[in-house]
Amino acid sequence: MEQISRSKLKRDWAPTEPAFRRFLDWLSEGHDSKGERYLEMRHRLVRYFDHKQCVAADDLADETLDRVVRRLEEEGTITDATPAHYCYIVAKFVFLEHLRLVRPEGNSDDSDFDSAAIAASSSPPPDQTAQKMLDCLDLCLENLAAGERDLILEYYRGEQGEKIQRRRELAEKLELSTNALSIRACRIRDRLEQCVGRCSAAS
């Protein structure tokens, strides 16, 4: 009984604003990342759960972050791991709990995903949808700053073989390391993907 009420209490727990601010500060290790670090960590967690075949990857990522915020609130600080590593430890527990919940013993299927639904949704989109997405991409590209638009188009242009050299030249031109260029291109692409997703869903 006590266990149930504790569990319910935890489930109903929601971070307060000061707690969340403290968490952001802790996650960014003292630097003001203006929320970027939080978004980045959430992105990593979503990808982790998604690669683990969890259909509710977003919810599990949020649950992980909630737990970290709560622990930080309760303990005042966490010193036994780096913030990112601590997030991983919590995510692993959340994943194992999720497994126990949705995949009882004896069920050897390690995926949440409904294969029939996947087969249906992975079929190529009809022309109309493809055109809609293309129109949305046009709009979303227009909404990017000119430098970002140029960068992403140049970065992802061409065949695989020629990309490496082109990226090296682009990095040189922009006076960035290839690693920094790649991070920048990925961030722009993430934003474009989100924009196109929102736009296609709305239209």
Added chain:
Amino acid sequence: MEQAVTYHPDDRLLTQYLLGSLPSEEIERLDELSIADDDFAAKLNSAENDLVDAYVRGELPAADAHQFKSAYLSSPKRQEKVRFAETFLSFQRRVAARPVAVGAGVTQSEKPESVWKRLLGRVWSGTSRSSNAWFAPPWGLAGAALLLLIASGYLLNRNLELRQQVSRSESERALLAQKEQQLQHQLAVGQAAKAANPGTEKNNLHPSIDHLKVAAFVLMPTLRGSGRPPIVSWSAGIDLVVLKLELESSDFATYQVAIEDSAARQIVWQSASLKPFSEGDRRTVSFALPPNLLKRANYQVQLKGIRPDGTTELVSSYPFRGVIK
């Protein structure tokens, strides 16, 4: 404090991880790094985008492609990534197709093109629709591109400012090449330049930008009860007439304009598709045409929005009176 060890895996390992084809202990190790290690997480992001792009381009080896379909595509989120990559590829091919259509058999993959060449190729592809007689070697187009840039810049900030832009553009050529909006604009100007100076490229591969004479005008949409149409005047030696239309609204991603002789009720010129530009909070569409298409007469510029299915809708009309000085 426990510190994640920075790990620098090669691309092949990342690919295998993304395709779910590593042993479980290795997967767990990389799972940890994917969250706890900034470098690894960034590399994984990049590798994932490249893997998805390679799949949609058909560049994956057969075994990887098979694994991609059976493992990677099992998640709706990842399917979304693939759809985005397909869309992005379509966009890139659409852009790349323009120079290929014109490049006399030279494709982009055969040798890296300079940005200028690509830029010019796009302009060229737009102009080649109406006539092949204007064809000149690619470097002949370099001069035309300068003409195009000067013409569009004159509209905005007159020649001096645009020349600075051209100069900047050369130094940023990798970036400039991808500016779809600018290309559309240049395409419009290029069509006019071609028609206005059909022999230029054959006789002079590098025409001087200083010699281009442009008359530029801004037109407003027709208002009910508005009086006499504005005058668009040009002298006999002018090379291009550039018109900029101010849009009342921007409901379309692309537009087309047609110029109608008001008395004869005859279309004298029609543009290809044009992209609107943003100038502060205003949206405009610019195009250029050779002055010899116009005479002393009243004209209506009909602005049509192009719907996604390719059909058009009349948006507004812009009257003007042509006057040769």
